[in-house]
Amino acid sequence: MGDTAEAITLSVVTTEPVSRQERKQRTRQALLDAALDLVAERGFSGLSLREVAKQAGIVPTAFYRHFASMDELGVALVEESMRTLRTMIRSARTRPSAYNDMIRSSVRVLREHVRAHEDHFHFLARERYGGTGPVRQAIGFELKLFVSELAVDLARFDFLRDWSTEDLHLLADLIVTTMLTTVLELLETPSRDDEIVRTAERRLRLIFLGVPNWRSVP
């Protein structure tokens, strides 16, 4: 993967005059992209400030103009990735979907978005547990928020109308964990997409089968 890449991300194509802050933000994005590139093969904790800077096309010391540390860069990466995740859930929400078709279409949306933004999903799913320090903490926090949002979404379904908040949260949590597991399977095995999608659907189907019989206990 990108063996002799040297993929300087700063484009030098156009000579149009750009403002200083615009150029700064461009470099910042180059740093984020560079880190996302490298993180796939070696994990975020195995990433050095120097190589990220080099990949972004700047000198190591210039890194500090944008982030105080690698951890700060990592947290920014979490935010960026979560934005992608939310885009996906919005896309899944606005789909017209019947009851049983819902699972099928949701998993399909997942597959599409994972393939379109492999880096972000890879980063989130991998560093969720594997990461250390602020990055894992940030993912944990954001994901907890995300589960709550999904719980609210679920509340709008007829067959979940009288579920308690706590129970909805439980269901949402189970769904998110299952989804993230599927994400990692999709990313680890590039070819067997159909099989993985089918397994994901079966997993969710089994979970939702229990829903009608669920009786909450305090």
Added chain:
Amino acid sequence: MGDTAEAITLSVVTTEPVSRQERKQRTRQALLDAALDLVAERGFSGLSLREVAKQAGIVPTAFYRHFASMDELGVALVEESMRTLRTMIRSARTRPSAYNDMIRSSVRVLREHVRAHEDHFHFLARERYGGTGPVRQAIGFELKLFVSELAVDLARFDFLRDWSTEDLHLLADLIVTTMLTTVLELLETPSRDDEIVRTAERRLRLIFLGVPNWRSVP
């Protein structure tokens, strides 16, 4: 955690004559223990050969008498941890457990074993996705094996007698993922054990609720 530990693991208490291979194996174990100690705070990929050697009480170059690389040490750690996991499942299997009590007692066994071998479980659950290279690969392989074993176990239950191998595998996979999620929750929040156990039970209960209604589709 262990700030000024300097926990040399080689005991010098007894002067009993020990054979050379015995002493070697003792040092090897010291290396494994040292790595397990350090891995909790920084992740396996953030571990250096030198500090593991120091923690084990030997000079860096002596490391190579036992492992060709840190990756090899990591794989050995996977095997050791999996042995602990299998001990747990054996312990859960030999428990007399009624239908609904089964979930409760299984989760209880999980909690006990996690608390008794925090390092091993932490290592497995963390590096399962977060790790890189041979270690993650080894965990993936071993865990796949483990899921198959659990599927065989499940087949012995009356209410699963006529399930296909594939469906049992699906259920086992879902259980293992849920269990590992619970493990990480237990390890990340040292105090809220009861709450986490309760949530784990509810999760499994929801999953098993779907079982009676399950109809496999090709």
Added chain:
DNA sequence: AAGTTCAGTGAACGCTTGTACACTGAACAG
């Protein structure tokens, strides 16, 4: 036109890293 701001530079620092190599001395085999 003159002065200020600040993203990016380049040399230098003290440290840790993995690994090579020649060594020691106790456990072992004959």
Added chain:
DNA sequence: CTGTTCAGTGTACAAGCGTTCACTGAACTT
């Protein structure tokens, strides 16, 4: 008793690390 094996030692080196500091020059303000 003699010679061999080999786990553990100590020194050494090149490479990479994060961070410091004084600097340059184009974009900005006045």
